Amino acid sequence: MLSMTLEDYLESIFLLGRGRNPVRITDVAKKLKVKKSTVVNAIRKLQQEGFVIHERYGDILLTQKGIEMASRVYERHLAIFSFLVEILGVPEEIANKEACGIEHYIGEETAKTLSLFIEFSRLCPQLQKIIYEDFRKYKNSGTIPDICSEEGKKMLKLTQLKVGQKAIVKKIDCDRSIKSRLLTMGIVPGVEIQVEKVAPLGDPIDILVRGYHLSLRREEAQCIEVEEA
Amino acid sequence: MLSMTLEDYLESIFLLGRGRNPVRITDVAKKLKVKKSTVVNAIRKLQQEGFVIHERYGDILLTQKGIEMASRVYERHLAIFSFLVEILGVPEEIANKEACGIEHYIGEETAKTLSLFIEFSRLCPQLQKIIYEDFRKYKNSGTIPDICSEEGKKMLKLTQLKVGQKAIVKKIDCDRSIKSRLLTMGIVPGVEIQVEKVAPLGDPIDILVRGYHLSLRREEAQCIEVEEA
DNA sequence: CTTGACTGTTCGATTAATCTAACATAAAAT
DNA sequence: ATTTTATGTTAGATTAATCGAACAGTCAAG
Numbered sequence: 001m002l003s004m005t006l007e008d009y010l011e012s013i014f015l016l017g018r019g020r021n022p023v024r025i026t027d028v029a030k031k032l033k034v035k036k037s038t039v040v041n042a043i044r045k046l047q048q049e050g051f052v053i054h055e056r057y058g059d060i061l062l063t064q065k066g067i068e069m070a071s072r073v074y075e076r077h078l079a080i081f082s083f084l085v086e087i088l089g090v091p092e093e094i095a096n097k098e099a100c101g102i103e104h105y106i107g108e109e110t111a112k113t114l115s116l117f118i119e120f121s122r123l124c125p126q127l128q129k130i131i132y133e134d135f136r137k138y139k140n141s142g143t144i145p146d147i148c149s150e151e152g153k154k155m156l157k158l159t160q161l162k163v164g165q166k167a168i169v170k171k172i173d174c175d176r177s178i179k180s181r182l183l184t185m186g187i188v189p190g191v192e193i194q195v196e197k198v199a200p201l202g203d204p205i206d207i208l209v210r211g212y213h214l215s216l217r218r219e220e221a222q223c224i225e226v227e228e229a
Numbered sequence: 230m231l232s233m234t235l236e237d238y239l240e241s242i243f244l245l246g247r248g249r250n251p252v253r254i255t256d257v258a259k260k261l262k263v264k265k266s267t268v269v270n271a272i273r274k275l276q277q278e279g280f281v282i283h284e285r286y287g288d289i290l291l292t293q294k295g296i297e298m299a300s301r302v303y304e305r306h307l308a309i310f311s312f313l314v315e316i317l318g319v320p321e322e323i324a325n326k327e328a329c330g331i332e333h334y335i336g337e338e339t340a341k342t343l344s345l346f347i348e349f350s351r352l353c354p355q356l357q358k359i360i361y362e363d364f365r366k367y368k369n370s371g372t373i374p375d376i377c378s379e380e381g382k383k384m385l386k387l388t389q390l391k392v393g394q395k396a397i398v399k400k401i402d403c404d405r406s407i408k409s410r411l412l413t414m415g416i417v418p419g420v421e422i423q424v425e426k427v428a429p430l431g432d433p434i435d436i437l438v439r440g441y442h443l444s445l446r447r448e449e450a451q452c453i454e455v456e457e458a
Numbered sequence: 459c460t461t462g463a464c465t466g467t468t469c470g471a472t473t474a475a476t477c478t479a480a481c482a483t484a485a486a487a488t
Numbered sequence: 489a490t491t492t493t494a495t496g497t498t499a500g501a502t503t504a505a506t507c508g509a510a511c512a513g514t515c516a517a518g
Contacts (some may be wrong), residue, residue: 190351
């Protein structure tokens with residue numbers, strides 16, 4: 001209904017105009033880092049669609065329709081921004097920039113759920129604790145916190161498993177290209193695998209993942225850490 | 230370095246070509262729902278930049294550079310998709326579509342962190358439990374689970390607070406327009422507020438949020454639920 | 459070997475978003 | 489009241505991505 005670019009203009013006008021400051025072409029141009037002529041163009045389109053009112057040489061005003069649309073966009077922005085900052089710990093400036101792009105692609109439903117998730121995390125000290133302590137630790141050092149590992153299970157390399165044995169993938173520790181191949185085959189942390197067949201020298205190893213048979217090179221299997229099921 | 234659109238083409242070629250099927254112009258056109266002539270155009274640009282090799286009337290092949298770029302994009306896609314599905318519970322089809330857009334705006338760093346977050350959630354049964362049980366419940370019914378509320382604190386409407394009293398915002402329960410106004414003023418769940426002054430009939434109410442003074446209508450204050458600090 | 463039936467390519471047109479440069483208006487300063 | 493400065497507008501050009509339609513190449517079935 002409104003192109004992403006026009007959504008951006010609308011959102012900027014909304015943000016600049018909060019606190020009822022009149023918004024001028026130049027403000028928008030500065031905020032979005034485009035030339036004034038470009039803004040004039042965009043405003044004309046927004047006016048045609050009934051989102052803003054703008055008289056020649058005058059201030060830009062949002063219509064009711066414009067305010068509604070803009071606040072919808074801004075809510076999405078805020079949800080994404082908060083998630084990036086509060087949950088993932090992304091620096092605010094980066095989070096803001098990324099949210100500016102993402103906000104146009106995330107649907108109303110998803111945005112609402114994301115907002116709820118943030119809200120929930122703020123309300124729930126337990127969740128906060130896990131995110132702020134355990135996840136940060138995992139992120140910075142790769143350490144799997146104690147609260148996560150179940151008792152009495154050993155960590156093994158996939159290559160150490162015997163035929164028929166089942167295990168849960170816990171970690172994949174190798175360089176990008178192999179890792180991405182493994183990921184696209186559905187081998188991701190948390191998934192259950194079963195060893196089907198091992199060739200004489202341990203290469204290849206046939207495994208079962210989510211009902212599919214896969215054949216792994218030893219080199220690949222070596223970097224998959226699992227926990228006995 | 231590569232426009233979002235071209236990233237999409239690259240990613241499609243990568244996905245279509247896994248399992249070493251040769252990829253043809255028509256496949257890409259079908260996948261991206263564009264005309265063949267458009268694909269030819271895009272492929273030409275990708276070829277110029279050294280991401281693919283394509284002889285007239287032949288198959289499309291990714292170069293090493295192309296594979297690296299494509300798998301980077303795809304990894305971002307996967308991270309976003311997994312987050313939407315596993316954490317937020319968005320239906321797969323929608324998640325996939327939204328991930329297609331978002332993947333172009335999320336930075337490498339953020340994507341990595343997001344992946345880690347998914348990984349961590351898969352590894353950590355405690356976190357899973359909170360997300361799959363408590364968050365889902367909150368999402369569906371608005372119920373704040375027991376594990377979240379601290380003992381011995383009462384829930385109140387903001388209007389019930391006395392001057393000078395501090396409280397934590399727990400829930401905002403009103404229609405979009407008021408809610409969005411409150412959000413833009415920084416009144417969000419989890420934030421601490423203090424009542425500064427209450428006018429004779431309880432309208433307006435002056436409060437302090439993150440060091441700023443705000444004046445709220447009674448109507449607005451009514452729908453803010455807080456917990457005594 | 460010819461002939462469909464796809465598949466791929468070229469070309470010209472269109473649209474959205476942007477720019478530059480020249481011009482017009484309004485507001486502020488003198 | 490005039491001039492200057494900042495602001496806004498217009499027009500024309502450019503770029504990326506797309507389309508449609510006409511044309512070209514490939515390959516398998518007969």
